[in-house]
Amino acid sequence: MSSSRFSPALQASDLNDFIAPSQDCIVSLNKNSAASRLPIKKKQVVVSTKPPEESVKISLKDCLACSGCITSAETVMLEKQSLDDFVTRINSGKTVIVSVSPQSRASLAAFFGLSQSQVFRKLTALFKSMGVKAVYDTSSSRDLALIEACNEFISRYKLSQLSSDKEVGTSLPVLSSACPGWICYAEKTLGSYILPYISSVKSPQQVIGAAIKHHMVEKLGLKPYDVYHVTVMPCYDKKLEAVRGDFVFSVEEKEVTEVDSVLTTGEVLDLIQSKSVDFKTMEESPLDRLLTNVDDGGHLYGVSGGSGGYAETIFRYAARALFNREIEGPLDFKILRNSDFREVTLEVEGRPVLKFALCYGFRNLQNIVRKVKMGKCEYQFIEVMACPSGCLNGGGQIKPAKGQSPKDLIQQLEGVYMQDVSVSNPFDNPIAKRLYDDWLVQPGSDNAKRYLHTQYHPVVKSVTSQLQNW
Ligand code: SF4
Ligand code: SF4
Structure with missing residues (x-):
């Protein structure tokens, strides 16, 4: 599978240039178990889509941790964070929360000839009919x-x-x-x-992930590991972001991820189309206001x-x-x-x-x-x-x-993007004010640094992958 779905920069850094056929997987090597070594050849990916406790051999998080990758990280990821996986997880007994990006709403709005607000209300109705507990808006975390x-x-x-x-x-x-x-x-x-x-x-995706898993769960009377948090984003790159080790923590010895899965806008369109519902005429649901930029009159707002x-x-x-x-x-x-x-x-x-x-x-x-x-x-x-x-x-x-043309589409999206969204100052956002009052104290505080900031790590390529690029 090519890495063409990713952003141009990511293709330039080339996930696949980490493919070095016939080596042992570094994940297995790190576990010091000869028996668990996985000799993987190019494109022969050994991945399970079952829940981690069952039999996952390599997770995407592990893949990103490695500088001598021998398999296609994209293939691993797409299986692990696919629509099928989402539909399976939705019935796994966890509380499912979905956070939708404004760019994805705009893309769906342009496709269906609806406003952002209509799309958001219809998406909320659709997700809730599937068992999702709440649908939020990453404009708030942005x-x-x-x-x-x-x-x-x-x-x-x-x-x-x-x-x-x-x-x-x-x-x-x-x-x-x-x-x-x-x-x-x-x-x-x-x-x-x-x-x-x-x-x-952190990016808005990870900020809403941190807000939900570190703070909102308490308000909802839940444990972080009981929540399955999915975002809807405009790119595949966000899937890679969600599995970074920096965004994983542990509670009661259980691993918790700020964002468990990312669906692209296109995947959500596939979901809508698979439901055989007429999205345009579909009933609308009220929005979940806890983490959604919507005012008392029901109008969306954001930068x-x-x-x-x-x-x-x-x-x-x-x-x-x-x-x-x-x-x-x-x-x-x-x-x-x-x-x-x-x-x-x-x-x-x-x-x-x-x-x-x-x-x-x-x-x-x-x-x-x-x-x-x-x-x-x-x-x-x-x-x-x-x-x-x-x-x-x-x-x-x-x-x-x-x-x-792609250019015409971008122009259309730019028009739709703020069509029914009032421009607002983030510092006036009541959601942000409440989160600082209840949780973060103030901008740049220790809590803000702990939950809303992150670190970056240079990746040193293996000698083999460097030689391959000669
Ligand atoms: S990228 Fe992942 S699967 Fe490939 S060698 Fe590294 S750890 Fe193993
Ligand atoms: S966040 Fe995603 S959609 Fe936005 S520029 Fe980066 S790769 Fe592209």
Whole structure:
């Protein structure tokens, strides 16, 4: 199976370049058991889709932990996080919670000719008819991630203003961290020089996972291991993110994962179509407000920006916090080499004081990384996304209709994305306020760092896989 479903950056880091036929699996070697060694040849994957306690030989998490991979991680993952697996798990006696991304809602809305709000209510009805307990919205966790990212940027900016080189270090630029395609590429291909620049804030997917498994379960009177949490996302890369070891913890000696499974938008469309229901005319359910950006009048709200609005939100916040400037109206992003590489500048008394960039797609990403490496990056913050045009164009989104060009589809999605969603400031989000009051205390607190931030790890390739790339 090719890795073409992943983002361009992830394909560049090439999961399959870790395939080295006829070696022993490192997972088994680590277990020190000769009997459990798995000689695996290319494409001959030994994977069980049964629950872990039964007979899984290799999990995707293990695969990502290994620098000498000998099998196709994508194949492992697709079996482990498939629609079939989801349907099986839904009847396993666990409390199932689904968190839907706004990009996925927009893709389904464009496909069915509905609004985001209609799609969300119908999806809620569909999932609940299958036994799902609650359906939430990752716009709420994105607001939490944005608040943490604003706070982190101010701290790192202030650090960069110190005089000693040692203190300034790698404080700027801050490179955004919400895109797992970019993170995987940075860890596997770029390595240790770039990782300190990457924001430590978890992505919205992992933030909602942490909120549900570390905090909300208590409110619901459940144990974290009794909840099966599924997200609906615009790309396959999010499946890889969900299984990172950093997002697994243990409770009462049981392994708990913040996000148990990820379905792409396309897989949810398959689910809808498999149900033989007329989604367009299907009854709608009220939304679950606990972790959904919906106001008292039933209107959705969130930040604009199909890739999370990181650069825009932090730019406005930093302009106010650092330079006492309130920016009204849309930001004036200037297109540079192409529409996927744009910058915005704040000038104070004729002098540029803030310079941020959006950098989408592998080609632009490589350019920016080169500049960071040479110490010639003029930006303080860069919103890095692996997919050209960003998350609305993720590899897991519904493909263009017959006769529709990808460009037309993106334009349509951009229109649908904020059509019935009011633009709001994350700092005004009552859900975020409540989570800080009840759980996290304040942005950048010890609790916030513990639950909403993460770390990155350079992956050293095995000699064999390096030789293969010669
Ligand atoms: S990726 Fe590494 S750990 Fe996973 S199956 Fe391959 S060799 Fe084993
Ligand atoms: S840009 Fe967005 S859709 Fe594409 S890989 Fe990154 S997170 Fe996924």
